[in-house]
Amino acid sequence: MDSLMQESLVPWSLNGVSQPPLLCTKQDEEAMLIGHLLTSGLIDSAACVHSIRPAGDAWLVSAHVSGKAGTPALLRLDTMPPNRSGRTVSAERLNRLCGQVMALDHAAGLHSVLLWDGEKSVVGRDVGRHNALDKAVGMAVKEGLRLDQAVLCSSGRLSLEMFAKAALAGIPILATRKQVGNLSVSYGEKLDIAVCRTGTETVCYASPWRVTASC
Numbered sequence: 001m002d003s004l005m006q007e008s009l010v011p012w013s014l015n016g017v018s019q020p021p022l023l024c025t026k027q028d029e030e031a032m033l034i035g036h037l038l039t040s041g042l043i044d045s046a047a048c049v050h051s052i053r054p055a056g057d058a059w060l061v062s063a064h065v066s067g068k069a070g071t072p073a074l075l076r077l078d079t080m081p082p083n084r085s086g087r088t089v090s091a092e093r094l095n096r097l098c099g100q101v102m103a104l105d106h107a108a109g110l111h112s113v114l115l116w117d118g119e120k121s122v123v124g125r126d127v128g129r130h131n132a133l134d135k136a137v138g139m140a141v142k143e144g145l146r147l148d149q150a151v152l153c154s155s156g157r158l159s160l161e162m163f164a165k166a167a168l169a170g171i172p173i174l175a176t177r178k179q180v181g182n183l184s185v186s187y188g189e190k191l192d193i194a195v196c197r198t199g200t201e202t203v204c205y206a207s208p209w210r211v212t213a214s215c
Helices: 029-039 073-079 091-102 129-143 160-169 182-191
Strands: 008-014 017-024 049-055 058-063 111-116 121-126 151-154 173-176 194-197 203-206
Touching: 008 029, 017 029, 017 129, 029 049, 029 058, 029 121, 029 129, 029 160, 073 160, 073 182, 091 111, 091 151, 091 173, 111 129, 121 129, 129 151, 129 160, 160 173, 160 182, 182 194, 182 203
Parallel strands: 008 058, 151 173, 173 194
Antiparallel strands: 008 017, 049 058, 111 121, 111 151, 194 203
16 A cells, blocks of 8 residues: 655644644654744744744744734745845756755655755755745754855745745755746846756756856
8 A cells, every 4th residue: 555645734833822733744843833934034033033842732932023024925025135145056066966855755745955055954854845945944043054055955846935935044046956937037036046947957047146167
């Protein structure tokens, strides 16, 4: 019998207020919540998190909430300043990082997101692309990986929702071997965030100066 994809509903609250449960793979929940707070614009930085702790099947989060928390992430893209990171990466390195992500076992329906800042790397894995990104961001925060210097490689497509999450986390370079959305490219050009597709050749659709021919 084929194994079933494992999904769980994780209840959580923010400052005592219940939030919609997260549909996810039940592992690395603390990292996922930290990442979710950042990539959803609920907090302005990881320093705004006061505490995260489990309480039975739920998680209790205490944090200083952003003044813009009520604005959906997609709408915040229109008022965000360009990414000021000077980060670049070689096309060869970018292709290799995407290859590492695609080499992971995804037979159980999992997506993977890798973050690498030139020194450290983390991989978030989940049934949802968005949760995989959140887990990677949360792991990066916990391990001291610099998000403003990070390259993100996803096993899934780079839709606008994925782009918005990465943009709010301050990540300057995004790549995949799957599809790239046209709106991700449009906002990438506006916000100076590289949006790339790798494979037999690397195509950088936005901010091509961030992807160099050599290391």
